[in-house]
Amino acid sequence: MRHYITPLLSNTALCTSMYQLDFHLDDIDSPPRPGQFFTVRITDSFVPLLRRPFAFSRFDVTDNSASCIYQVRGNGTKLLSTLGKETPLDIIAPLGKPFPLPQSHQRPLLVAGGIGLSPILFLADELQRLGADYRLAFGCRSAAYLPDAVFENRPVAFCTDDGSREFHGTAIDYLKTIAPSLPPDTVLYCCGPYPMLHGCQAVARNRNLRCYVAMEQVMACGVGACMGCAVRTRGHQSYVRACKDGPVFDAREIEWE
Numbered sequence: 001m002r003h004y005i006t007p008l009l010s011n012t013a014l015c016t017s018m019y020q021l022d023f024h025l026d027d028i029d030s031p032p033r034p035g036q037f038f039t040v041r042i043t044d045s046f047v048p049l050l051r052r053p054f055a056f057s058r059f060d061v062t063d064n065s066a067s068c069i070y071q072v073r074g075n076g077t078k079l080l081s082t083l084g085k086e087t088p089l090d091i092i093a094p095l096g097k098p099f100p101l102p103q104s105h106q107r108p109l110l111v112a113g114g115i116g117l118s119p120i121l122f123l124a125d126e127l128q129r130l131g132a133d134y135r136l137a138f139g140c141r142s143a144a145y146l147p148d149a150v151f152e153n154r155p156v157a158f159c160t161d162d163g164s165r166e167f168h169g170t171a172i173d174y175l176k177t178i179a180p181s182l183p184p185d186t187v188l189y190c191c192g193p194y195p196m197l198h199g200c201q202a203v204a205r206n207r208n209l210r211c212y213v214a215m216e217q218v219m220a221c222g223v224g225a226c227m228g229c230a231v232r233t234r235g236h237q238s239y240v241r242a243c244k245d246g247p248v249f250d251a252r253e254i255e256w257e
């Protein structure tokens with residue numbers, strides 16, 4: 001983990017309320033892995049005070065260039081979307097634990113919803129590089145919220161709440177329809193809003209499939225110091241920190257509410 005002040009390379013609108021942020025992380029000791037994240041201080045003023053966490057959607061070790069796909073949610077991300085080229089970004093990275101990669105006999109099925117797209121795309125690229133046979137499902141409100149460009153040449157099923165692109169329903173509705181035909185060595189990799197993760201783990205539990213979830217809790221410090229991102233777990237250790245012990249967890253470890 002290191003602190004960087006690095007110029008913003010580009011901040012590109014992808015679709016309604018979604019942007020891609022590009023920057024460099026030079027002299028990095030341990031390059032980010034899929035599932036890991038960074039925090040950025042968006043402004044020098046007091047509002048918003050806290051750093052905002054975002055997952056990497058790409059990291060290229062040949063030139064140390066990094067990307068993230070983010071959605072405008074509130075003040076911080078709205079401000080982020082207005083930053084132009086060369087704006088100095090105040091970044092701490094890489095943070096958290098990555099997704100464990102599948103074994104050679106396992107079949108990865110990646111499920112992303114809305115703001116959960118970044119780490120899932122990064123994982124998809126890594127699986128492609130390793131020659132793994134993966135599939136991807138992406139869920140969003142409507143076709144207007146679908147960043148087509150990032151899905152080019154990927155084996156993806158689109159799920160839209162209003163049916164404006166491909167499957168009519170949520171990513172969970174889609175997962176339920178294909179669940180009976182999933183091979184037993186399927187491994188689910190999921191990132192998105194809590195109800196989506198909850199639904200993914202329920203499908204995985206019913207079919208006895210391994211399932212990893214990246215929990216995008218609201219965070220304060222982002223480095224394990226405040227317990228602001230506590231996640232309730234099963235067993236003896238009842239709370240863990242999403243920022244330090246996660247954000248990726250085996251879904252069986254979580255006490256789902």
Ligand SMILES: Cc1cc2nc3c(=O)[nH]c(=O)nc-3n(C[C@H](O)[C@H](O)[C@H](O)COP(=O)(O)OP(=O)(O)OC[C@H]3O[C@@H](n4cnc5c(N)ncnc54)[C@H](O)[C@@H]3O)c2cc1C
Binds near residue numbers: 054055072115118247
């Ligand atoms: C490890 C991690 C990785 C993340 N990766 C990404 C990413 O790749 N792309 C992306 O778009 N977002 C990502 N997020 C979520 C992102 O951090 C929040 O959307 C952002 O901090 C909101 O800031 P804001 O000031 O715009 O909104 P705020 O004004 O703080 O909040 C606006 C609304 O967004 C909700 N919100 C705030 N934080 C979160 C959160 N963490 N999860 C869900 N809802 C939230 C609030 O409850 C509120 O309704 C990630 C979060 C974590 C913890």
Ligand code: FES
Binds near residue numbers: 241
């Ligand atoms: S955000 Fe402070 S411990 Fe995780």
